[in-house]
Amino acid sequence: MIAKAQAIYAAVRRVPKGKVATYGQIARVAGLPRRARLVGYALAALERSDVPWHRVVNAAGKISERGEPMFVAQQRAMLEREGVEFTASGRIPLARYQWKAQA
DNA sequence: AGCCTGACTCGGA
DNA sequence: CTCCGAGCCAGGC
Numbered sequence: 001m002i003a004k005a006q007a008i009y010a011a012v013r014r015v016p017k018g019k020v021a022t023y024g025q026i027a028r029v030a031g032l033p034r035r036a037r038l039v040g041y042a043l044a045a046l047e048r049s050d051v052p053w054h055r056v057v058n059a060a061g062k063i064s065e066r067g068e069p070m071f072v073a074q075q076r077a078m079l080e081r082e083g084v085e086f087t088a089s090g091r092i093p094l095a096r097y098q099w100k101a102q103a
Numbered sequence: 104a105g106c107c108t109g110a111c112t113c114g115g116a
Numbered sequence: 117c118t119c120c121g122a123g124c125c126a127g128g129c
Contacts, residue, residue, distance in 0.1 A: 002126085023111050036111035038125055044110055056110075064110040071110095 005042040007031055012043075015055045018083045019099035020092055022059045029101050040064065054078045055099075061092040 011029040023036040
């Protein structure tokens, strides 16, 4: 486990229930500007943790796929259970649900 | 070291 | 809206 990953996880944990954040946003909050890919990489390594990874989506407000479509459906279900709505095209209206990190 | 891959993002066409 | 190319970084070979 590397320190950068820890910073990323800490940033993700700050995302409140019912809100979502983008990879790039998490990267900035974690002090790693332009390292969106690193965020995805770090989250991919997650296994059984208290990190709300399901609240992290890409810049388009869509859930990033990773092989099994099953996980995407699972993530969407968890978000909807927290009150996050999806558009007919499967996107999340970021203007309304994106987490605004406070300095 | 080089090359390829990947839960990404942005600007341009 | 979609597709492309470039920039980014960690890991494995």
